[in-house]
Amino acid sequence: MTSYLIDNTDYRILQLLIDDSTLSHKDIGAMVHLTGQAVGARVRRMRELGIIEGYTIRWNPLRIGQNIHAFITVFLSSNKDHLPFQAFAKAHESVTELYRISGEGCYWMRVRTVDQEALTAFLDELLNYGNYRINLDMGQIK
Known part of the structure; x- marks a missing residue:
C-alpha cells in the first residue's frame, strides 16, 4: 500500500x-x-489518491430499536469453515463489522440486535461455524 x-x-x-x-x-x-x-x-x-474513500453518517441505533450491541470473537472449528463463515457474516444483517484478526480467535465482529432473543438466535447460527466469546456494550466512552 x-x-x-x-x-x-x-x-x-x-x-x-x-x-x-x-x-x-x-x-x-x-x-x-x-x-x-x-x-x-x-x-x-x-x-x-484514495485518502478519502467515501462519506458516512453517525447514527443512534437505539432510536431504531437496536438495543443489544455485542463484540464477538469467533473461533472457527476448521480451516474449511472460513469461506462459509465469511459468507454467513457478510449476509447477516446483524453483523455491522467483521475483521480477520491475529492472536486469540480467528475473527472479530460487531453485532447489533433488537433484543436478547435475536442475539441468542444469531449465536445459535454462529455455532454452525465454531465457538465464540462475547462481550456486551455497557456504554460508549469515546
Missing part, C-alpha cells in the same frame, strides 16, 4: 470532513482560508 503525503491544509480539510461530512466546500474554505473551489480541488485530489 502506498502512503501519500498531504500538507497541513489538506489535513485540516480532512479533519473537518471527518467531524462533519455535510460541510460545504465554501464553509470549509472559510475555516482554512481558501476558496470553496480550492477546497473542492483538494478534496477531489484526496479522493483520487
Whole structure:
C-alpha cells in the first residue's frame, strides 16, 4: 500500500470532513482560508489518491430499536469453515463489522440486535461455524 503525503491544509480539510461530512466546500474554505473551489480541488485530489474513500453518517441505533450491541470473537472449528463463515457474516444483517484478526480467535465482529432473543438466535447460527466469546456494550466512552 502506498502512503501519500498531504500538507497541513489538506489535513485540516480532512479533519473537518471527518467531524462533519455535510460541510460545504465554501464553509470549509472559510475555516482554512481558501476558496470553496480550492477546497473542492483538494478534496477531489484526496479522493483520487484514495485518502478519502467515501462519506458516512453517525447514527443512534437505539432510536431504531437496536438495543443489544455485542463484540464477538469467533473461533472457527476448521480451516474449511472460513469461506462459509465469511459468507454467513457478510449476509447477516446483524453483523455491522467483521475483521480477520491475529492472536486469540480467528475473527472479530460487531453485532447489533433488537433484543436478547435475536442475539441468542444469531449465536445459535454462529455455532454452525465454531465457538465464540462475547462481550456486551455497557456504554460508549469515546
